[in-house]
Amino acid sequence: MAVVLALLALAVAVASLVVGIRNARAASGAGSEDLPADAAGLRREVAALRAEVVGALRHLAVVRYDAFDEMGGRLSWSLALLDDAGDGVVLTSIRGRNEARTYAKSVAGWSGEQELSPEEAEAVAHARLARS
Known part of the structure; x- marks a missing residue:
């Protein structure tokens, strides 16, 4: 069976x-x-x-640093947000002992439309190297 x-x-x-x-x-x-x-x-x-x-903000870089000698911990930063053509914005926050200030600067063709600080220029350069 x-x-x-x-x-x-x-x-x-x-x-x-x-x-x-x-x-x-x-x-x-x-x-x-x-x-x-x-x-x-x-x-x-x-x-x-x-x-x-192409128009998306795909190239990003952050640079952290100490803006003032008396401040430690690299609490200040610059952030580059750019598209494939190098157009976008750099945001910067500078942290002091009692306050923080934030700035935004336009970027076109991998260059700042206003004068960029060394840290902002470094963020743009890192973002450009990060191109995919």
Whole structure:
């Protein structure tokens, strides 16, 4: 009896395998003519995404430093946020003993539109090196 059940199970497994192979062949044959259209659509989407990402602020760098001799811990910082063309902004926070001041300066073509401090210029230079 056990042998009969084992043979029956084997027959069902083989039949399932044959049906699965036939379905896979039918599915791959039916969709093959759609592949070029799908690939072209994907290429258009990738091109559109690449065009959008050019203007994204992808090049980032932070420089931390001590702005004043009496302050330790490198609590002051400059942060460059730039796109692929080197356009964006440098944000700077200078921490003193009793206050912190924050500044924003525009950057175009990897150069500051206003004069950049050495730390701000360093942040822009690091961001430029981080280009992908």
